[in-house]
Amino acid sequence: MVDKGCLGLRLYEEGGKGEQNYGADWGDYVSFTRHMKHKAGNLGVDLLLIDTGDLHDGNGLSDASTPNGAISNPIFENIDYDLLSIGNHELYVSEIAYETFNQFSKVYGDRYITSNVQIVNPATGQFEYIGSKYRYFTTKHGLRIMAFGVLFDFTGNSNVSRVIKTRDLVKESWFLNAVKYPQPIDLFVVIGHNPIRPSVSSSTFGTLYNTIRGLRPNIPIQTFGGHTHIRDFVVYDTISTGLESGRYCETLGWASMSGINSSTFRGKQKPRGVPNPSQKAIKVSNTTSTGATSNSTSRPSSLVYSRRYLDWNRLTFSYHAVGSQDHTFDYHSGQRVTNEVTQARKQLNLTALYGCAPETYCQSCKPFLADGNIFSLIQTALAATVINESRAEIPRLIIVNTGHIRFDLVKGPFTFDDSFIVSPFDDAFQFIPNVPYNIASQVLGILNAGAFQKRSVDTEIRNLDTWDFHFNTLLIPIDACTAPDDQMKKDSGPRLHRRTEHLTRNPLHRRAPALNPGYVTTDDFGTNGDDTPHSAIPFYPQPNDLQANASFPASGLPETVDLVFLDFIGANYVIPALAKAGGNYTKKDISYYVDKEFTTNSYLPAYAKKYWQANVPSCPVGQGVGYGN
Numbered sequence: 001m002v003d004k005g006c007l008g009l010r011l012y013e014e015g016g017k018g019e020q021n022y023g024a025d026w027g028d029y030v031s032f033t034r035h036m037k038h039k040a041g042n043l044g045v046d047l048l049l050i051d052t053g054d055l056h057d058g059n060g061l062s063d064a065s066t067p068n069g070a071i072s073n074p075i076f077e078n079i080d081y082d083l084l085s086i087g088n089h090e091l092y093v094s095e096i097a098y099e100t101f102n103q104f105s106k107v108y109g110d111r112y113i114t115s116n117v118q119i120v121n122p123a124t125g126q127f128e129y130i131g132s133k134y135r136y137f138t139t140k141h142g143l144r145i146m147a148f149g150v151l152f153d154f155t156g157n158s159n160v161s162r163v164i165k166t167r168d169l170v171k172e173s174w175f176l177n178a179v180k181y182p183q184p185i186d187l188f189v190v191i192g193h194n195p196i197r198p199s200v201s202s203s204t205f206g207t208l209y210n211t212i213r214g215l216r217p218n219i220p221i222q223t224f225g226g227h228t229h230i231r232d233f234v235v236y237d238t239i240s241t242g243l244e245s246g247r248y249c250e251t252l253g254w255a256s257m258s259g260i261n262s263s264t265f266r267g268k269q270k271p272r273g274v275p276n277p278s279q280k281a282i283k284v285s286n287t288t289s290t291g292a293t294s295n296s297t298s299r300p301s302s303l304v305y306s307r308r309y310l311d312w313n314r315l316t317f318s319y320h321a322v323g324s325q326d327h328t329f330d331y332h333s334g335q336r337v338t339n340e341v342t343q344a345r346k347q348l349n350l351t352a353l354y355g356c357a358p359e360t361y362c363q364s365c366k367p368f369l370a371d372g373n374i375f376s377l378i379q380t381a382l383a384a385t386v387i388n389e390s391r392a393e394i395p396r397l398i399i400v401n402t403g404h405i406r407f408d409l410v411k412g413p414f415t416f417d418d419s420f421i422v423s424p425f426d427d428a429f430q431f432i433p434n435v436p437y438n439i440a441s442q443v444l445g446i447l448n449a450g451a452f453q454k455r456s457v458d459t460e461i462r463n464l465d466t467w468d469f470h471f472n473t474l475l476i477p478i479d480a481c482t483a484p485d486d487q488m489k490k491d492s493g494p495r496l497h498r499r500t501e502h503l504t505r506n507p508l509h510r511r512a513p514a515l516n517p518g519y520v521t522t523d524d525f526g527t528n529g530d531d532t533p534h535s536a537i538p539f540y541p542q543p544n545d546l547q548a549n550a551s552f553p554a555s556g557l558p559e560t561v562d563l564v565f566l567d568f569i570g571a572n573y574v575i576p577a578l579a580k581a582g583g584n585y586t587k588k589d590i591s592y593y594v595d596k597e598f599t600t601n602s603y604l605p606a607y608a609k610k611y612w613q614a615n616v617p618s619c620p621v622g623q624g625v626g627y628g629n
Contacts, residue, residue, distance in 0.1 A: 026341055029079065060420045084131075085191045087151070092157065110132040150204060208344075223242040235282065284525060314329075348416075356414065388562075399564065401542060403544075408625050416605075427567060429566060446580050518536055575590075
C-alpha cells in the first residue's frame with residue numbers, strides 16, 4: 001500500500017529546485033506507479049495507491065490559477081488511485097470545495113471517500129456527501145476490503161460544506177451497518193486527512209478504531225493518515241497499524257502486510273525475489289501511546305508488516321521500480337505528464353525571477369532571528385517594504401504571526417513560484433495609528449504568551465488557521481493545523497528530521513558513505529523506516545509572532561508608533577492585547593495600513609526586486625537546508 005504525503009502540493013509538480021532530495025515531478029510519480037502496479041501483478045500481490053488529501057495552497061501551479069487547482073488537479077488526476085480522501089485545504093474556500101465536488105470527486109467515483117464531509121448541492125439546496133460514504137470492494141487477487149475516509153474534526157470550512165464530527169459519525173446507522181456489512185470483510189482500510197496517532201489532540205482515529213474493533217474484534221484494521229506533516233507508523237494492536245507519510249511530497253509512504261486470513265485471496269503470501277514483511281505488530285520503540293486501546297486486541301496473530309518512508313526523488317523511484325536503471329524508468333504517460341507540468345508552468349509564468357536569494361533561510365534549523373533563520377529575513381523585509389508613503393516617517397511596529405511562513409527559502413533564484421511556496425497566503429496589513437510606545441511595545445510579548453492566533457470563519461477571505469501553516473518538522477507529534485498547546489512543546493512522539501539530500505537526475509550511487517541532512521525517524525517499529533539514511537537537522541522552537549521596527553529615531557525611543565498587524569489578528573487578538581497593556585481601543589480604530597491587495601504573499605517579492613538583484617539572472621544555487629551556504 002502506497003500513500004503519498006503531498007500535503008499542500010509542495011514541490012509535487014516540478015520537483016525541488018533548491019532542495020534536490022525532493023526532485024521528482026508528477027510525471028516521475030506516474031511512471032513509478034505504473035512500474036509498481038506491473039511489478040505487483042508479476043509477483044501475484046495486490047498494490048493499493050492511496051491519497052489522504054490537501055491538494056491546494058503552497059505551490060504556484062495550484063495557487064496561481066483561478067480557481068486554485070484549476071490547472072494542477074487535471075495533472076494530479078493522472079494517478080490511478082484506489083482510495084482517496086479529502087483534506088481541509090479543499091474546504092476553506094467555497095469555490096474550491098465546489099470544484100472538488102463537481103469535478104475532482106467525479107473522476108474517481110466511489111474511490112473518493114468522504115465519510116464525514118458533505119456539501120450543499122446547489123441544484124437541490126440540500127447537503128450531500130462530496131464523495132462516497134464508504135467503499136466495499138474486492139482486489140484483483142480476491143481480498144475483500146471495507147474502506148472509510150474520515151477528515152479530522154475540522155471547523156474552518158466555508159458555510160457551503162459540513163464536517164460531521166467523528167464521535168457523531170460512528171453513531172450513524174449507515175456507518176454501523178457498513179462496519180457490520182453482511183458480505184465478508186477481510187480488512188478494514190481507514191484513510192483520512194487525520195493524524196494516525198490518537199494521542200495527538202486533533203486525531204479522531206482512536207474513535208474510529210475503537211468503534212470498528214468493538215464490533216469486529218478479529219478483522220485487521222489498516223489506517224493511512226495525514227495533517228500533522230510527519231513520518232509516523234503506529235501500532236494499535238496485534239492486527240492493526242497506521243501509516244502517515246510526511247508532507248509536501250517530500251515522502252512517499254510504503255506499508256506492506258501479509259498473513260491476512262481470507263478464503264478468497266488468490267495471490268502470493270510470500271512472493272519470491274523481493275523482501276517480505278516480517279515484523280509483527282508489536283511496538284518496539286519508546287514513542288507516545290496510541291491512546292486507542294479501549295477495545296484493542298492482544299491475541300496472537302499471523303499478520304506481519306513492514307513500512308518504509310521513501311524520499312521523493314527520481315533516483316529513489318527508479319531504484320525501487322527498475323533497479324536504478326534510469327534510462328528504462330520513464331513511461332510515455334509519465335513523460336507526457338512532465339511535459340504538461342512544464343507547459344503549465346510556462347503558461348502561469350512561474351519561473352519569473354524576482355531576485356537571487358543570497359543564502360538559505362530555514363524555519364527551524366537555526367535559533368530565532370539568528371543568521372540563516374528565515375524570521376531574521378522576514379523582520380528585515382517587513383521593515384523595508386510595508387510602508388504607507390503618507391506615514392513613512394512615523395515610527396511603526398509591524399507584528400505578524402510566524403505561521404504565514406510555510407517553508408524554507410533556499411539560496412538561489414527566488415521566483416513567482418517560490419513566493420507561493422514560502423508565503424502563499426493573502427493576509428493584509430492593518431494598523432492603529434499613534435499608539436503610545438509604552439503600550440504598543442507590550443503587545444508582542446502578550447501575543448507570544450497567549451494562544452496561537454486563529455482565523456474566524458469568513459466566507460469573504462481564505463479561512464486559514466494560522467497554525468495550519470507553521471509546520472515544525474521536528475517537534476512530534478504536533479497538532480499542526482490547530483492552535484498549539486503544552487503538549488506540542490514536548491518531544492512526546494516519534495522523532496524525525498526533515499531531509500534535504502542533494503540528488504540529480506544523473507546516474508550515481510543511491511547511498512553515499514557520508515550521510516546527507518534530512519529525516520531521521522523513530523516510530524513504533526523503531527528507527528529503520530527511512531529508506532535513505534540521513535544526518536539529523538537541528539531544531540529550534542520559534543515563537544507565535546515576530547515584530548519588525550521601522551522609522552525609529554536614531555537615538556532613543558518614539559513617544560507614539562503606528563501599530564501594524566495582519567488583518568485576521570486585529571479585532572480578536574491585538575485589541576485585547578492592547579487592553580491588557582493599558583490601552584483603550586476598539587475595532588473602529590482599525591484601518592488598512594497599505595492597500596489590502598499588498599499582502600503576506602507580496603512583501604518578499606517586493607523585497608527581492610529591490611535588494612536581491614546581485615547575480616541576476618545567473619543565481620548561485622545552494623544545496624538546501626542543513627548544508628550551510
